[in-house]
Amino acid sequence: MKNIFEFGDCLGPDKIIHIYDHDSGLKAIVVVDNVACGPAMGGVRMAPDVTTEEVFRLARAMTLKNAAADLSHGGGKAAILSNPKVSAAKKEILMRAFGRAIKDITDYIPGPDMGTDEACMAWVREETGRAIGLPATIGGIPLDEVGATGYGLSVVADVASNFCHIDLIGAKFVIQGTGSVGLHAAKFLTAQGAILIGATDSQGTLFNSNGIDVTQLTKLKGKKKSVLDYTDGDKLSRDAIIDIPCDIWIPAARPDVIRADNVHRLKTKLVIQGANIPFTAKAEQICHDRNILVIPDFIANAGGVICGAVEYGGGNQEIAFQTIEEKIRKNITLMLENVVQTDKLPRQIAIEMAEQRIRRATAYRSKSHGAGLQLIA
Ligand SMILES: NC(=O)c1ccc[n+]([C@@H]2O[C@H](COP(=O)([O-])OP(=O)(O)OC[C@H]3O[C@@H](n4cnc5c(N)ncnc54)[C@H](O)[C@@H]3O)[C@@H](O)[C@H]2O)c1
Incomplete structure (x- = not known):
């Protein structure tokens, strides 16, 4: 060990x-x-x-x-x-x-x-x-039921789409993973006028360039069926979701699904990471070099923990959603402005933002409490 x-x-x-x-x-x-x-x-x-x-x-x-x-x-x-x-x-x-x-x-x-x-x-x-x-x-606030993380992803899309010149009304998006995060993100994004054209689960990929009805898909998944049971669309292999040309690509399933060996297949402008660590570091760098904007997981999928913090503080669902909107909008804007100015990777900027906040908080702690300001300043 x-x-x-x-x-x-x-x-x-x-x-x-x-x-x-x-x-x-x-x-x-x-x-x-x-x-x-x-x-x-x-x-x-x-x-x-x-x-x-x-x-x-x-x-x-x-x-x-x-x-x-x-x-x-x-x-x-x-x-x-x-x-x-x-x-x-x-x-x-x-x-x-x-x-x-x-x-x-x-x-x-x-x-x-x-x-x-x-x-x-x-x-x-x-x-x-x-x-x-x-x-x-x-x-409690049942965060998977209310879709706190998926809601956060839709706020990210609203802000980030301006940075990569996508009109959300009519924008085509796909979701890899149709669980709590993926389906709620699809619901909130279609409410903003975007169109879901591809969706996967562990069984395969559903593709329909004219749009997939999210309510119908959610009902189907609620009955423990697969996206492949949706009647109107092409049924493809699970990995085929990577090849679908779209404006926004949302991973909402497993880690490391996009790597150096398959990142060249992505044909999109914006990636919003719903899942944790869905891209390897190399794949994120390649996307950056190809001008594909990748919003890193710990900024994009923070809706769930923000909801948890509001719940812990005694707040209700309405306050949770307002807080998610406010915090994610502010963070994404700050991160993207920095990316434009520095051309650094979004993840690098996000880490620097987080570390800066920890450093400021550490300054108020007694030196006897472990990790010290002098070590990370
Ligand atoms: N639930 C949250 O609030 C939350 C918050 C932050 C991060 N996350 C992360 O988001 C991801 C999804 O979480 P969830 O709560 O929606 O999970 P979930 O179990 O509800 O859904 C996962 C979905 O992924 C699909 N799937 C599994 N393997 C797949 C594969 N190889 N290819 C394509 N699809 C596959 C499943 O069929 C299912 O549709 C996880 O990485 C999780 O850690 C979730």
């Missing part, structure tokens, strides 16, 4: 905690990466094979995402090493044991992630007194 102190740099991690509880069978990892801006916020992933390194990388991504969104929260992440398909009773035992174990780690606020949901967060909150992504009946 890698020496865990090797992860350390000027931002963190503040703490790496391994938890074992014999009675419940709980094995968990918590990484509190950086708390300069406030208590760390980040999801709890349930999967059997998550490593400490992966949890650290996910926690670091949250540090940057939360700082870039100007939230009063640092970044953290947790993993429970278990098959997420265990029975509901066993899941409750594991989540409650996890909650009891992290009760005193008060600078970490858990939320849902792959393998955990709002019920899990309700159990954790009962044990710890803190969690986001709670069921609506106990004050």
